[in-house]
Amino acid sequence: MKLQDKVAIVTGAASGMGKAIAKIYAREGAKVIVADLNLDGAEEVVKGITENGGVAKAVQVNVAKQEDIDNMIDIAVAEFGTLDILVNNAGIMDGFEPVGDILDERWDMIFDVNTKGVMRAMRKALPIFLEKGKGNIINTASTGGLNGAHAGATYGASKHAVIGLTKNTGFMYAQKGIRCNAIAPGAVETNISASMKNVNPFGMERTKVVQGVIPRIGQPEEIAQVALFLASDESSFVNGTVITADGGWTAAF
Secondary structure (H helix, E strand, O other): OOOOOOEEEEEOOOOHHHHHHHHHHHHOOOEEEEEEOOHHHHHHHHHHHHHOOOEEEEEEOOOOOHHHHHHHHHHHHHHHOOOOEEEEOOOOOOOOOOHHHOOHHHHHHHHHHHHHHHHHHHHHHHHHHHHHOOEEEEEEOOHHHOOOOOOOHHHHHHHHHHHHHHHHHHHHOHHHOEEEEEEEEOOEOOOHHHHOOOOOHHHHHHHHHHHOOOOOOEOHHHHHHHHHHHHOHHHOOOOOOEEEEOOOHHHHO
């Protein structure tokens, strides 16, 4: 039981990678807050966890809203007494727009979810971690946060920002017992494409050459295994870095 008696929050946990992370954390002994905008989906995940002997609670969260993030973390502390692990996994895609076609409102929405929501959750959790003298933050970035043509300009910029935030936080709080790392998944079988609106034909065409060399599509459970490693003591000396999990895709570049 690698996470025995730990308390974890996983955002975007009603489906895909977040669901897989919540399930594996619970299986390894953590008490899990399953946070998602889709409350019905989150409750279904909790049902599966509890039926298998785990402990979890569903919380409806729009990570673009400060009050929802505050409530999520307050509930974790009220329900389970503390917080040990924060997984910022919730995210949305753009429509592959290049910079010339970006709309301000779309830019703002993607950054509110993918970047500002991550920052706000980290900021809210930090006093808890500082008081305890330990804590663990895991951010879901993307290979699009390391490279220029895995999505549109907005998504790529939002995930580049998450990686910068991760590295800064890992260094700043390293002597306070707090670790902060990111996972950069490649192509993974999730429903994030449902958040894509009005796909830009020019942007999509330009990324075809990059998408064409994907070795294979990953499964959410494969990313969850990386998240488990980062949450456990097995990664105690891993801090402020990004683990790429893409089946070898970006090794070609």
